[in-house]
Amino acid sequence: HTLHTIRNMFSSSSSLQASTSQIVHHQKLTLSRKKASSATLPRGVLQVRAGTATTADIKNGLSIMLNGQPFKVVEFQHVHPGRGASFCRTKVRNYLNGNTKEETFRNGTTFEVPDITNLQMQYTYKDEDQYVFMDMDTFEECRCPSGDFEKFITEGMTCSVLQWDGKVIGVEPPEKVTLEVTMTDPGLKGNTASGGDKPATLETGLTVTVPLFVNIGDRVVVNTANGGEYKERAK
16 A cells, blocks of 8 residues: 555655646747747848738738739729719739729728838949938848939939839839939029929939929939929028
């Protein structure tokens, strides 16, 4: 009887040690997962993780997947007809080839959101038809083919370089940029809103409409979000 009791005591002790070991292992695994989930990307990198969106989430700049390719919403309009189901009319641009098309979606349509990485990089120089950008922390370079962004950027400007599926799919300039006027008609004195306007060519080749008082050599602020629109003369 005494021997049986001792065996039971050793068995209970072994079970307790096993349970304690399992608890400690679980705690370490949980802590490891927490550390991994809290890990951050390198400074200057923003990652838009894949997920889903619906027509209620549509806005300018939203990225969605259509037929297996990433697109960016550039225009949208929610339509609520008197009869029939509501829908959303959009204009989307293909990140891969730059083509724009119109798409209409019934309300409630669900989209996959592409996994896009946004790298803050500095435009350094142009090599033939490619634009070279540098990560100022790692000094790594990447090359981007020409696109709409080229009419807004000058050397030394920091831009968002977009990557998807391991390749560069686009460049987004800052929302507002300051550029020099290189060609326009002679300016007129006065700074009035009702004084009329005129075309002006900027240092990147972009043509915008400016007030009559703007002269060659002036620097102007341009809004890049809508294709290039004069905002004000730089101070």
